[in-house]
Amino acid sequence: MKPIVKVENLSKQYRIGAQEVSYQTLRDALAGVVRNPLGRLRRRAQSPVVWALEGINFEVQPGEVLGLVGSNGAGKSTLLKILSRIVEPTTGRADLYGRVGSLLEVGTGFHPELTGRENTFLNGAMLGMKRAEITRKFDEIVAFSEIERFIDTPVKHYSSGMYTRLAFAVAAHLEPEILIVDEVLAVGDAAFQKKCIGKMGDVARAGRTVLFVSHNMTAVRSLCERVLWLDKGRIIEDGDADRIIPIYTQRGTVVALEQLWEDPSTAPGNEKVRIRSANVKPLTGDGNGEMTIETPLQVEFEFWNYVPEAVLNFTMHLYTVEGSYVFATASEVEPRPRGLLRQVVKIPANFLNDGAYSVAIQIVEDTSNTLCYQADILVFEVSEAPRSGSWFGKWPGIIRPKLEWVSESVTADEDIYEYERE
C-alpha cells in the first residue's frame, strides 16, 4: 500500500544562543556590520548547534494511528511542528498525501472577549475549516462540548474545564485525512478525556491517519497500534505499541534515590539558587530499608541560596513514571537566608500505591517567578506490602490511601423480615 506520510532523512538544527543573536537590537546589528563586516558570518560559524531532530525516516500507512513517545526534549514536538508546517526542517523532506489537521494546542486563537460561538468560528477557521463546514457542524460541536447554555457568553467567564471542552469539541470535528495531535489530552477532567480519546478512536476507525504525541501511556496504548520512540532527536524504536510501551515505561525505573552536585557551576538552577543534592529515603529503621506502601517516606533536598532574604517557596511535583501527575505540594512562602539550605517533606505511609514514581522540584521566587524546575530529580519505587486475604491482584489507582471505614447497624435484625413480607 502507498504510505500517506513519508518522512525521509528529516533533520532540524537549532543554534544554541540563537536567542541572543536574534534578539539583538538594531543598533548592535548596525554597529556590528560597520565595525566588522565579517563578524556575523564568523559568529554563525562559531555558535554551537544542537540537532533537535537528526536523520528521521519513517512511513505511515493510511488509517494507521502512530504514537510518538519519548522524554522531554526528545524532539517529538519539533517533529510535529515540521509536519504541521510551522517550522521548516534544516534538511530532508516529508511528503504528506492528504489534508492535514494539526492540533498542537487546545483553543489556538481563542480570544477571551469573544463568545463561545464567535470563538468556535475563529478557531475553526484557524484549524483550516471552511465557514460553511463550521456552520454545518455547529450544533454538533456545541452538543459535544456540553456547554449549550453558555455558548453566547464571552469565554473569559468560562471555567477552564468549559474552555477546554469547547476548544476540543471544535478540534474534534475537524475532518482531516491526517490528524496531528500533541499532548492536548493532558488537560480537562477524566470523563471528558475519555470522551476525547473515544472521539479520536472514531477518527482512526473512519480510516484516517493519526499522529499522536502524549505522555499518557494509557492513552497511547489504547489508541495506537504502532509507536515511534524518540530519544535525543533520533528514532530508537519503531514498532508494535504492545512491545515498545512496556520497555519505554520501564526506562524510567532506573531508580535514582539520591543526586548530588558537588560543583555549583554545573548544578541545576541559576545565579539566584542552585540545587546541591536531593534524596528520598524510608523513615523507618536506618533509612536504607525497603520502601513499601506502608512505609512513610522523606524527600530532602539542599540548595544554595545566593540572594539574602529572597522570598522563596518550593513545590514538589510527584509523577508516576508513566507520566500521570499524582500531586504537588508546596512549602510556605517565606524570606530565606543566604547560604546552603535544606528542605524536607514527608510522604505519609499508606498513601502511595505500589509503583514507580518520579519527583520534580520547583523553586519559586516571590510566588510567581520560577527560578528552577528540575524534572526527574529522583525516581523511586514503592513496593507492595505483604497482604492478607485471598485476593492478590494489582491494586488499582494512582494513590492508595488507607481510609477509615465505619460500620453500624441501621435497623434491627427482625425488621428485615417485615420488609420481605410486604
Add this chain to the structure above:
Amino acid sequence: MTIQPSKPWSALDLGDLWAYRELLYFLTWRDLKVRYKQTLLGVAWVVLQPLMITLIFTVFLGMLVRVPSDGFPYALFAYAGLLPWMFFSSAVTASANSLVANAHLITKVYFPRLIVPTAAVAGRLVDFAIAFVILAGLLVYYRVGLTWNVLMLLPLVSLTMLLALGCGMLLSALNVKYRDIGVALPVLIQLWMYVSPVVYPPGLVFAKLGRWGWLYSLNPLVGIIDGFRVALLGGTFNRFALAVSTAVTLVLLVYSAFMFRRVEKGFADVI
C-alpha cells in the same frame, strides 16, 4: 504536499493565500470586534478620534497660526487630510505590530503568515469607512459641490491601502527579529505626518523648494493626501506626485511581499 527546506527567494504562493481567505476575514473581524468591545465608547472612537484632532488643529493651526487651506474652511481641509493619514498611520502601526502580537498563533498553527499584517490593514479600512461618513456630513454642511474628481477616490483609497500593506509587511517581519521597530515606529510616524501635507497644503512646500519640488513628491503620501483632497473638494490633481506614489507603492509592495516570504519560515523559530 511536500515539506522541505525552501530556497531563500521563493514564489509568493498566492493560491495558498486565497485558500485561507476566510481566515483573513475572521482575523479582521476579530480585531474589530475586540477593539470595539473593550472600549466604553466602542465604534464612536473611530469618528471621535479624527474629529478631536481636527478640532485641535483647527484651533491652533487654523485660527491661531492661520495656516493657509487653499481657500476651504480649515476644519474641512484638515479633516479631509487627516482621514487618509489616520487610515495610513494606524494601518501601518497595527500591521507592524501584528506578527508579534499574534506570536501565540505563529508557533501553534500553520497558515500563510501574510494574512496577519493584511488583516490588520483590513481592519483599519473598516474604521476609515466609518469615519468617512462624517466627512460626507462635513461636505454637506459646508456646501461643497462634488465634481467628477470624486471618481478618483476608490483608486486613491486602494493605493493608500497597498502602501500601508507594503510598509506593514516589511516592518512586521523586521519587528519579529528587531523589536526596536515597535519602539521607534511612533516617532517615525509622527515625523512622516509632518513631511506629508496633512495639516498644511502641499503648495507651501513646493513654493519653498522651487525647482527641487520633485524631492517632496518622492514621499508617496504627498500625491495620495493631496489627491484625496482634490477628489473631494475639487481642484487639479498633481499628476507627477500621483505617478510617483503609484510607482513607489508598487515597488515597495512587491519587494516587501518577497522579503516577507523569505523570512517568514524563520518566524516560529525566533518569535
